[in-house]
Amino acid sequence: MTERHQKARADLRQWQESQPTNFYTSNHQLQRLLKRLMAPERFAQAQNHLESFGQVAAGPLDQAAVINNRHWNLPRLERWSPIGERTEGIEHHPSYHDCGKAIYEDGRVISVYAQSPANLHAQALFYLSSHVGEAGHNCPVACTAGVVKALAGAGSKALKARWMPGLLTNDYSQRLDGAQFLTEVQGGSDVGANTVRAVPDGESLGTTRWRIHGEKWFCSNADADLILMTARYEGGPEGTAGLGLFVVPRLLEDGSANHFALRRLKDKLGTRSMPSGELDFNGAVGYAVGLAQKGFGTVMRYVINTSRLYNTVGCAGISRRAHVIADGYARARRAFGRPVFEFPLMQEMLASTRSTSAALMAGSLELAAVADEAEAGRLDASEQAFLRVATNLAKMRSCQHSHRVVLTGIETLGGNGAIESFSVLPRLLRDNVVYENWEGTHNTLVAQTVRDFARHRLHEGFLAGLTARLEAAKGLSKPLAPAFETIERTQHALVQMADVRDPGLAALMLRPHAEALADAFFAASYATDIAQETDPTRKEAETEALAHFCQTQLGQIPATRDRAYAQRIHTIASLTD
């Protein structure tokens, strides 16, 4: 090996050693943000927990997720027990359970729902676990949170008593985890086209027992203990109004497998450690969660909104990790005799990943805090409108951003960026593609926003909430100018759209504004967060990051590429934690 080889390898080792051993303590912004968003007692209580889980996530969880995602360790369908009993089981590599133990026991991401308020605390933990991608369990955690909320909010006493203790335990071996199956082969966005049927069949568990018949086409966490699913209740109308929401246990009360069959597991691009299958329900026993006639409302309120928030926070975690990997690499890797960090073109890439991941972190966790306020009944109608619209827009935009951030990270690593064994970035990119699709495609979310604006006038509360947030970020109105202009442009567009009766055309007209509104929200959250910074040098650098985010995402004209611009990207890229 030549001296040059040795030096290059030493640089790569330096990059590896630069990577954080704790995703929480190495993240100054996250600590500042949670200190502001959490009540002081809750912050004091959460601090130790986040600190210890930050270490687990950066260490054992990260390592187990790598092993678990190797294609020879992926889950396999094992439908029968050794002695020929039908189990519809899935065999996992031991590293899958290592990830699960870390997330359920060290992370306690689900068991914090036993306390109230819980969204922000749970999402802060989920943000940390998402640094390692989906990891086989982050989708199940989001689904389980939906089951917890649906049962707590709409389930009967009997159903709660039967399953809540298992759902809320942090003992991984004893836990009950959840899944949520809506999609059928004829359409996922068009849930009203569902045909799976539910037929009443006597009583058990002190309530009506239903039998579920039909096929579900996309079933993630396919070996979950409790499936929350939509099915058409007998005698109901067409469309979403005819959908009930049912909880279907994997095992019947006598311990035998419920009446469904796992047809096959899907061979997926991303989230590969987590099994997604196709299921046939052949008279499976289930129980309605709330009134069957209100199933669609229940699933939207408790399940889909929860999953969309998890998705957004997950994308923020993925972005942060990609930025940190790229940042460390650029400082260690040399080309043309100097660290590649020193090239302004590289600083521009890092300024972009840094400012975007910072804005996503602030916005996604602020949404979790607002969700806590909503659950505590402290939001007026206007703020409720804000939460609903912001959740949908943030879900759409966050994964578009994280996709770009991970790609930029991969580009930073040059050829090594494309190598699975070199870093987690290829896996983060693949997971992110799935995040873009499930819980509502981009188009579906824009279409829903158009409906919300036209039918329920939710733009009024949303724009009022956004304006109030931007105005509250005192002293940062200059960098936020493009965000204020976004609101003006949207108001103008809404006037032009007022007479448009074709929802497809209205969605087409709204789309660029929908993306810009999401960015204005992320910018407002980040500005409010920066306002708390006490170190003036850092505050100045982060204000530049905010200005960069606003100009690159919301600016009407490309930023002028002069010396001042070069200085700005250098300042942002030089932020070290």
Ligand SMILES: Cc1cc2nc3c(=O)[nH]c(=O)nc-3n(C[C@H](O)[C@H](O)[C@H](O)COP(=O)(O)OP(=O)(O)OC[C@H]3O[C@@H](n4cnc5c(N)ncnc54)[C@H](O)[C@@H]3O)c2cc1C
């Ligand atoms: C790995 C993976 C796991 C999944 N796990 C689950 C699960 O556990 N449970 C579950 O229920 N689902 C799951 N899904 C399904 C997912 O939620 C759906 O794929 C998604 O909702 C989109 O539905 P679809 O695939 O039927 O696409 P379609 O609805 O057929 O959409 C096709 C295209 O048409 C566009 N489109 C649809 N409607 C409109 C409109 N009104 N305006 C403009 N464009 C429109 C979409 O944006 C998309 O580009 C999973 C998907 C994946 C990839």
